[in-house]
Amino acid sequence: MEVLINELSLNGQNQSIQDFINTSFVRFIEIFQILEKQKIYPYKKYDFYNSKITETENFQSLFHLKNVAGISDEIKKYRTIADKCLSEPFWEENQQHDSNKVYLYKNQNVSNTSIPEAFERNATLLSFVPSDFNEKQIEVSKENQSKNLINFSDKKHLLETLYENKLLNFHFFCLNYFRGTKLSFENINVKESFELIANESIENDFYNSFKVFVEMNWNDIANQSNDTGIAYKKHHKQNEFYSYALNYEIYKFRASQKFRVFGFREKDIFYVLEIDTTHKRSD
Structure with missing residues (x-):
């Protein structure tokens, strides 16, 4: 998969650099880091550095960021990503589109930008x-000729696309897709979870149950404890998880009639530890 940074999506629309960082750049960084992994x-355009963040400041202005105490780790992270946006690879080194031809987006000629280059490369x-x-x-x-470019x-759109095209595994997908929701895979035992999933059908059952879980509120989740819906309830064999040395009780919820998800709740987050594809633990 080839990806081109769309410089036309920066046209001075932000009120300040801080506004750009808070509303746009943090989201961009999430995507950029997933792609790197x-x-x-x-790919980017040679002169991407000159793309306007605000009416008066361009992308290169990110290198002048400072806070009261100097340069924080957070600002260093912004600068690191910004530097990568101004470094190779550049699509102009092997340009595929003809700059003399007209390429239209919303009735505007966007020739000699990343958009027609993505058009000719079948890139995103x-x-x-x-x-x-x-x-x-x-x-x-x-x-x-007309094309719909991704x-x-x-x-989440990036992760869904990579996952659907089998460009990343289910573990990496879940770890990143559900980050920031009420479902966390940060503490999961991979050997006792993702490595047990034998086929795509089982994978889909778990994926669908994870989506249902995060879309529900905790009151609704608790109200389904009597073998209805996801059937969230305390696991009856707590000692099965003694090796984790937790100060929390183990709960489980249903991914299908047969499959179960085990973990613990801390505040409003459920941390997944293991899954069961055999139903043996629930017998």
Whole structure:
């Protein structure tokens, strides 16, 4: 998969650099880091550094960030990603689109940008939001030919696309897709969970149950404890998990009639530890 950073998604729309960081750049960083972990390194335009963050400040202004105490670790992270956005690879080193031809997006000629380059490469775009590129796909046309280009501006959209195209495993997908929700895979025992999933059908059962879980509130989850819905309840064999040395009771919920998910709740987050694909633990 090839990904091109869409410089047109920065057009001075932010009120300040801090506004850009809070509303846009943090989301961009999430996507960028996931791509890096998959060894996908986004292409960019030579002059991307000049893309406007605000009406008066460009992308290169991120290198001048400071806080009261100097340069914090957070600012160092911003600078590191910003530097990668200004480094190789550049798509102009092997340009595929003809700059003399007209490529239209929303009736505007966008020739000599990353958009027509993605068009010719059958590549995807990585856009900053909010902008004119909030959609998951954008329609671009050249002469009598039209294409819908995949456009990443949201971490979950990226993860879904990579997962559907089998470019990442289920463990990595869940770890990142559900981060920040009431379901966490940070403490999971991979050997007693993801490595037990034998096929795509079982994987789908767990994925669907995870989505149902995070969409419910804790009152609704608790009210399904009597073998209804996800059947969230305390596990009757607490000693099975003694090796984790936890100060929490182990609970479980249903992924299917046969499959179960085990873990513990801390505040409003359920930390998954193991899964059961045999139903033996629930017998």
